[in-house]
Amino acid sequence: MPTYVELGNDELAALKDRLEREHAEIKARGLSLNMARGKPAKAQLDLSMPLLETITTLEDCVSTDGTDCRNYGVVDGLPEAKALMASMLDDDPENVIVCGNASLNIMYDALARCWSFGTLGSTPWSKLETVRWICPVPGYDRHFGVTEAFGIEMIPVPMTDEGPDMGEVESIAAFDENVKGIWCVPKYSNPGGITYSDEVVRRLASMVCAADDFRIFWDNAYCVHHLFDDAAEQDQLLDIGHACVEAGNPDRYFKFASTSKVTFPGAGISALAASPANVVEIKKRMGVQTIGHDKLNQLRHVRFLKDAEGLAAHMAKHAAILRPKFELVNRKLEESLADVGGCSWSKPRGGYFVSFDAPESTAKRIVALAKEAGVTMTGAGATFPLKQDPRDSNIRIAPTLPPLEELDEAMDVFACCVKLAYAEHLLARRQA
Amino acid sequence: MPTYVELGNDELAALKDRLEREHAEIKARGLSLNMARGKPAKAQLDLSMPLLETITTLEDCVSTDGTDCRNYGVVDGLPEAKALMASMLDDDPENVIVCGNASLNIMYDALARCWSFGTLGSTPWSKLETVRWICPVPGYDRHFGVTEAFGIEMIPVPMTDEGPDMGEVESIAAFDENVKGIWCVPKYSNPGGITYSDEVVRRLASMVCAADDFRIFWDNAYCVHHLFDDAAEQDQLLDIGHACVEAGNPDRYFKFASTSKVTFPGAGISALAASPANVVEIKKRMGVQTIGHDKLNQLRHVRFLKDAEGLAAHMAKHAAILRPKFELVNRKLEESLADVGGCSWSKPRGGYFVSFDAPESTAKRIVALAKEAGVTMTGAGATFPLKQDPRDSNIRIAPTLPPLEELDEAMDVFACCVKLAYAEHLLARRQA
Known part of the structure; x- marks a missing residue:
């Protein structure tokens, strides 16, 4: 498959039409998904419930x-x-x-x-x-x-x-x-x-x-x-x-x-x-x-x-919840964007985020399209001082909060928005 | 009884000797009592133990x-x-x-x-x-x-x-x-x-x-x-x-x-x-x-x-613990210092302190004598900016932390130190 820059104008226009229809269909579903902040998921919070029972008696204090x-x-x-x-x-x-x-x-x-x-x-x-x-x-x-x-x-x-x-x-x-x-x-x-x-x-x-x-x-x-x-x-x-x-x-x-x-x-x-x-x-x-x-x-x-060992054992439980989410994000991006071109993203071994670099001048538009379609991302530019990304390219993906099935859906929406924004951008540039 | 300023030099010197012996006897007891800070007593803290069991389940959160x-x-x-x-x-x-x-x-x-x-x-x-x-x-x-x-x-x-x-x-x-x-x-x-x-x-x-x-x-x-x-x-x-x-x-x-x-x-x-x-x-x-x-x-x-009513009911329990302490402080000061002269103190209806005004130029000495005798008071001068009490008179008494019996003993020590410092001060002034 050719990448988007390699497509002719007519092919690109047809692609854009198809993506707009796809985006409209998603909008009609009235989703409300959130990948904006590095918040732990409910399942992660549940891991620490015993903490709340550790200090109840006089001796405990x-x-x-x-x-x-x-x-x-x-x-x-x-x-x-x-x-x-x-x-x-x-x-x-x-x-x-x-x-x-x-x-x-x-x-x-x-x-x-x-x-x-x-x-x-x-x-x-x-x-x-x-x-x-x-x-x-x-x-x-x-x-x-x-x-x-x-x-x-x-x-x-x-x-x-x-x-x-x-x-x-x-x-x-x-x-x-x-x-x-x-x-x-x-x-x-x-x-x-x-x-x-x-x-x-x-x-x-x-x-x-x-x-x-x-x-x-x-x-x-x-x-x-x-x-x-x-x-x-x-x-x-x-x-x-x-x-x-x-x-x-x-x-x-x-x-x-x-x-x-x-x-x-x-x-x-x-x-x-x-x-x-x-x-x-x-x-x-x-x-x-x-x-x-x-x-x-x-x-x-x-x-x-307790101590470093107890901490490590506890963090392994977090990892078991988070790892599939990061794997899902990477798989979805690879599947959806392999042939698009112009995109890259991180594959971290820890932490809370995937850093996504969209084609230059499309990040704001991608985040706006996602918002319209019911998926809240971290604001484009947020990863730069004064929120000014000179390339308008970087988007922070925070995959930890949504459950796996919601994340799966949100990533589909995100990929659609990336493709649509890129197609729009390339066409506009060619017409300019 | 005449007040200290009304005593003749010999009477005052004899009084000072007696107070020095009394102070030395207290020192020998090796006390360790604290009236320095406005800290609640253990009995007060115990009132709130049920608070620690209010949030333990998922629903509670x-x-x-x-x-x-x-x-x-x-x-x-x-x-x-x-x-x-x-x-x-x-x-x-x-x-x-x-x-x-x-x-x-x-x-x-x-x-x-x-x-x-x-x-x-x-x-x-x-x-x-x-x-x-x-x-x-x-x-x-x-x-x-x-x-x-x-x-x-x-x-x-x-x-x-x-x-x-x-x-x-x-x-x-x-x-x-x-x-x-x-x-x-x-x-x-x-x-x-x-x-x-x-x-x-x-x-x-x-x-x-x-x-x-x-x-x-x-x-x-x-x-x-x-x-x-x-x-x-x-x-x-x-x-x-x-x-x-x-x-x-x-x-x-x-x-x-x-x-x-x-x-x-x-x-x-x-x-x-x-x-x-x-x-x-x-x-x-x-x-x-x-x-x-x-x-x-x-x-x-x-x-x-819960609410203002629950708060008031809870504070009444604190008052029941604190009131006897404030009453004790006032009674001890009245008993010990009535005939001394030059001293005054507050009789508050709430809060955590009794403000004691010692005869001018004696507060630092009183606190030092108390410290020697095993009773820690708030530093003299602490109630003024830069710890500078121009009259060297004000001492903050914090009666809340010690249990009643310790407070009783501490107030005896304090009264002895007030009297000794005052006697010292008057004699020194007359000799000057």
Whole structure:
């Protein structure tokens, strides 16, 4: 079969007519399917129901060090919660601070602290004319939302198969002291599913930064979120903390993780890890902001997940639910789009997304067509700062929430929309 | 009996010797008692144990509007949680945002938002040379800690029996556009136990402010924390929201409350209420910071406390535990200090503290003597900005944590230390 660009005008016009009829038929079905956000499915949430029964008696409320977790105190988290989260953060418990239910919140707060107070003695970023930030693209829309809220100028840098294009990153960081940080989802990245190579991690840790207070915001959101049980099929990530210490830049990173996609997104626990100097400063400032985070919920997580081994066993249950969904997405795309041309997509081994690159200038139209047909996708452009995808090409597919049968149907709709938008686009271009 | 100032030098010296021996005897007992912080006692925490069993099944996890509270979303809180917290905040549910476990955190965040972004279009406070803040004294040390952290210049204003001295407050607010706010604990204040009079509330709402973005931080921490069940013995507070609307300054206030001293300080829920315009802005900015607070814990609170009536019934159980402690403190002070002179203290009808005014220049010494004798008090000066009590007189007594028998012993120690410090001070002054 010829690809769409190889078709003659008449063939393409006929194809477009056929796809329009198909799209109209789908619309008539009145579907309401959602592939917009990286939300766990109900079946995944059900895996953690026993967590809710772990803390009910007086005895349950006491931590290993004898703290009555119902009362005030312990700003940096319970010892056993630090140990659990340290296993996710690939760090020592003493470098970990356990917080509330959302890692987004602790990333925002980490940036807000640098904004208002500076960090380790640096000038508060709010006092600077301009603050700039490196944003690997495609990336996570909520990251970009945080830097946008603070009026920070975002510099997009393309992702490669090994992480952000380090040549670009290095040249941006080295010559501009207003460049203060970089967003990273280093493992099973959102949306590309890329895990940073050891070389990329080492170059981030060792690169020359014009700003002494440059910070890598290391959002290890998918650290234990493999799709495959076999270790050989799981991505491995070099720890940024060790790499920074080795490179002589021990304070350059803030690491973040949470149990949002382990237990309950609405009621998990989150944590950060940083260098001893950073931890001292963060604890001091956090102690002004709060007397302590929810310790009973920390206990629930420890009693339910126990340790790294318990966590891995639990994540394997998630993988069993998610793997068929990712396989389905890939199979449907291969079946529907093999002969279309101009499309490519990721085949991740973990995380929550498939990154789909549509033919240039069609992404917005595809998402709009899908919406009309009853399938909500993440907004086109969302994976870029200020929602501006210069190629209008990238679409994030979030296959985790719908049950398999709904996902199957949604992918059919999506494929129809991709083909229709591409046919429309090619015809319009030829007529122009 | 003559008071201490009326004693001759020899009598006073003999008294001091006797008190020193008494103090030494107490030290030898190796006590370890704590009246430092406003922490609920174990017996109070036990009242809320059924809360931990309210959310265990799948059905339990669904809110009235059908939300699966285990998953992401609902940045401003569940409808039923808004209704419950609205009853504490004396407001309509639509003006309420329900947050995480700590009202201190939402006060800090409210100030941090004004700092980084301004409010309702005003210049971000971080961009100003100087920001000033009105601090009624004695007041809550953690409030002062927040403004101190942001480098805000704090202007102490004395408390009267009806709230802050409004003549002073008005003259400070009216002529300095850098004065951006005031800390208020308007009911059963920390530490004085004062409830603001209707006139004070109305003057705060209607006063001329040089700054358009002046904000009253209304920390209604003890809104339902009466010591007496009879309504005639409970303080009533005029709602600042209505007063601000009536005065034509509808956006001037942020109200805060939490269940920290209702259920569990370590695992409660908090909420703020504000004008519709403020709520719109806060939700927008909060939506960048988090996808949502812990909804399962919101549900636990609603299922356990139910409504305003359930809340009042629950608070009556707290009162039954607390009332004898406050009565004991007052009785011990009356018995021990009646003939000493120079001392006064509050007799609050609610809240968590007794405010003790020692003879001038003795508070630090009293707290140090108590510490030596094994009784930890709130640091002297803590009730003033930068911990500087110009008279070195005010000491916050927090009688809630120790069981009655320990409190009895601790108050004996405290009284001995007050008497010894006063005797020392008078003798030193006479010798000078």
